[in-house]
Amino acid sequence: MTAPTDYTLAGARAALARREISATELTTAHLDAVAALNPRLNAYITVTPEAALAQAAAADAALAKGEGRALTGIPLAIKDLFCTAGIRTTAASKILGDFKPPYESTVTSQLLRDGAVFLGKANLDEFAMGSSNESSAFGGVENPWKRQGDDSVLVPGGSSGGSAAAVAARLALGATATDTGGSIRQPAAFCGVVGIKPTYGRCSRFGIVAYASSLDQAGPVARTVEDCAILLGSMAGFDPKDSTSADRAVPDFAAAVARGVKGLRIGIPREYRVEGLSLEIDALWRQGMDWLKAEGATLVDISLPHTKYALPTYYIVAPAEASSNLARYDGVRFGIREEGADLKDLYERSRAAGFGPEVTRRILIGTYVLSAGYYDAYYVKAQQVRALIKRDFDQAWGQVDAILTPATPTAAFGRDETQDDPVAMYLNDVFTITANLAGIPGMSVPAGLDSKGLPLGLQILGRPFDEETVFAVGGAIERVAGFTATPSVRAAA
Amino acid sequence: MSLDTATVRRVASLARLRVEEADLPRLETELNGILGWIEQLQAADTQGVEPMAGGGAEKLRLREDRVTDGGIQQQVLANAPDRADVFFSVPKVVE
Numbered sequence: 001m002t003a004p005t006d007y008t009l010a011g012a013r014a015a016l017a018r019r020e021i022s023a024t025e026l027t028t029a030h031l032d033a034v035a036a037l038n039p040r041l042n043a044y045i046t047v048t049p050e051a052a053l054a055q056a057a058a059a060d061a062a063l064a065k066g067e068g069r070a071l072t073g074i075p076l077a078i079k080d081l082f083c084t085a086g087i088r089t090t091a092a093s094k095i096l097g098d099f100k101p102p103y104e105s106t107v108t109s110q111l112l113r114d115g116a117v118f119l120g121k122a123n124l125d126e127f128a129m130g131s132s133n134e135s136s137a138f139g140g141v142e143n144p145w146k147r148q149g150d151d152s153v154l155v156p157g158g159s160s161g162g163s164a165a166a167v168a169a170r171l172a173l174g175a176t177a178t179d180t181g182g183s184i185r186q187p188a189a190f191c192g193v194v195g196i197k198p199t200y201g202r203c204s205r206f207g208i209v210a211y212a213s214s215l216d217q218a219g220p221v222a223r224t225v226e227d228c229a230i231l232l233g234s235m236a237g238f239d240p241k242d243s244t245s246a247d248r249a250v251p252d253f254a255a256a257v258a259r260g261v262k263g264l265r266i267g268i269p270r271e272y273r274v275e276g277l278s279l280e281i282d283a284l285w286r287q288g289m290d291w292l293k294a295e296g297a298t299l300v301d302i303s304l305p306h307t308k309y310a311l312p313t314y315y316i317v318a319p320a321e322a323s324s325n326l327a328r329y330d331g332v333r334f335g336i337r338e339e340g341a342d343l344k345d346l347y348e349r350s351r352a353a354g355f356g357p358e359v360t361r362r363i364l365i366g367t368y369v370l371s372a373g374y375y376d377a378y379y380v381k382a383q384q385v386r387a388l389i390k391r392d393f394d395q396a397w398g399q400v401d402a403i404l405t406p407a408t409p410t411a412a413f414g415r416d417e418t419q420d421d422p423v424a425m426y427l428n429d430v431f432t433i434t435a436n437l438a439g440i441p442g443m444s445v446p447a448g449l450d451s452k453g454l455p456l457g458l459q460i461l462g463r464p465f466d467e468e469t470v471f472a473v474g475g476a477i478e479r480v481a482g483f484t485a486t487p488s489v490r491a492a493a
Numbered sequence: 494m495s496l497d498t499a500t501v502r503r504v505a506s507l508a509r510l511r512v513e514e515a516d517l518p519r520l521e522t523e524l525n526g527i528l529g530w531i532e533q534l535q536a537a538d539t540q541g542v543e544p545m546a547g548g549g550a551e552k553l554r555l556r557e558d559r560v561t562d563g564g565i566q567q568q569v570l571a572n573a574p575d576r577a578d579v580f581f582s583v584p585k586v587v588e
Contacts, residue, residue: 352510
């Protein structure tokens with residue numbers, strides 16, 4: 001018999017519908033797993049067992065009446081960047097203190113509408129700024145995967161490290177996440193799970209703690225491509241409360257997963273063969289090309305000439321927007337307060353006490369590039385290069401239907417191997433960041449293991465609002481790759 | 494372009510972030526490391542390129558100019574670290 005924590009989301013949904021398991025049993029199994037493993041993994045900042053069991057009981061009542069919806073009784077982890085009404089929301093920062101939002105984010109309210117059970121709030125890098133989850137004010141997350149014969153602690157990636165680790169370790173059937181420069185796809189790759197950042201505008205940003213508003217997008221993390229499709233179907237959709245939300249119908253993403261790639265043209269961008277790319281990742285990329293070719297796709301060499309400028313562009317645009325967004329944390333309306341001699345002193349002391357080092361660096365960089373005399377040289381220049389990066393993709397879509405790249409330049413690294421150099425950490429996002437700048441969808445799918453037994457991911461990029469093709473290509477890679485490896489730290493192991 | 498200590502102090506003040514004098518040299522080094530790396534952007538030819546603001550290609554919508562929310566005073570104040578009656582409280586600003 002399958003352990004309840006080993007179900008896929010789709011499998012659990014079928015089992016619930018057949019009444020082979022109750023939502024209460026499914027939720028209890030996950031809460032037990034969280035209680036056993038979270039003290040070690042630190043994937044959740046806050047666990048909400050009572051609320052989860054109440055939601056599970058409501059789900060059982062709905063199922064008994066034949067009123068099950070898309071996610072009725074499905075236990076999920078919610079990245080602690082989504083506001084959840086009455087439940088502490090931290091953004092993994094000290095500055096929010098005991099902040100309990102009086103409202104629910106649109107994405108989580110849609111998941112609740114569809115019957116989901118929330119187990120708790122998942123850990124992340126502070127304000128989603130980071131690639132290793134080490135900037136969390138609540139401590140880092142341990143990646144449930146280990147190198148063979150080596151017990152050292154590896155990072156889960158970031159910023160959605162808690163979401164990815166929870167899903168990989170079977171502490172949730174799926175999770176919400178957000179992606180500003182790779183924060184869904186990089187941790188998904190490091191933890192051997194699937195994650196998709198949809199098109200900018202596909203999911204409402206209302207109620208998600210803002211980092212860089214023109215780049216932030218919500219998306220799901222789950223253990224299969226189909227499970228991600230089911231979750232995204234619930235999370236996506238027009239919301240008048242977000243002025244950048246796209247007023248478009250939500251397609252049946254799950255139906256696209258099995259569509260296949262026959263006749264699709266898959267672009268292979270030559271600029272992604274970067275210096276220092278691990279040989280194993282290069283080999284996996286080639287393997288992915290061969291798989292898609294064997295499945296009936298055509299490979300096309302393409303050029304995205306401004307790729308090399310993507311990281312520096314991001315590190316102007318994102319900090320600039322962050323410095324503006326994070327101005328609201330002032331010690332007056334919510335969050336922590338440090339008393340000061342006057343109002344400015346109160347602001348300065350409260351913010352210094354509340355923000356960690358990476359957030360402080362980005363606020364300072366953002367403030368500098370927006371300040372008088374530097375605005376044109378930095379900020380306008382970056383916006384112009386961003387336009388060129390988007391144009392590269394617009395031109396590529398004339399030749400190809402989707403693009404295949406590696407998800408990350410390396411496998412998960414050790415907590416003690418983290419570079420002190422901020423710029424070295426930024427390079428983790430070299431393959432993922434272009435999708436945020438161009439606003440296009442991108443998915444990371446686990447496709448193999450490296451020689452040390454760590455998962456590696458491939459990335460699929462698609463046209464704006466064509467997540468369906470991304471799901472089709474991701475589904476094909478998942479079927480052919482047959483990735484069945486599991487992390488050594490997991491529930492029911 | 495490279496930041497000196499005085500500029501770091503000024504930027505921190507603009508950002509309303511208290512920085513201890515002892516931390517200024519470290520911040521100066523870190524910020525200059527990041528800005529030096531960002532400098533490569535100047536090599537991109539952006540002559541005549543319209544800057545891209547926002548993340549989507551879609552036009553922002555206009556809505557009717559009417560009140561759509563409100564009457565939630567207690568909810569707005571619920572998370573305030575300090576309040577007096579129905580106001581946020583701050584140190585005295587006007588003598």
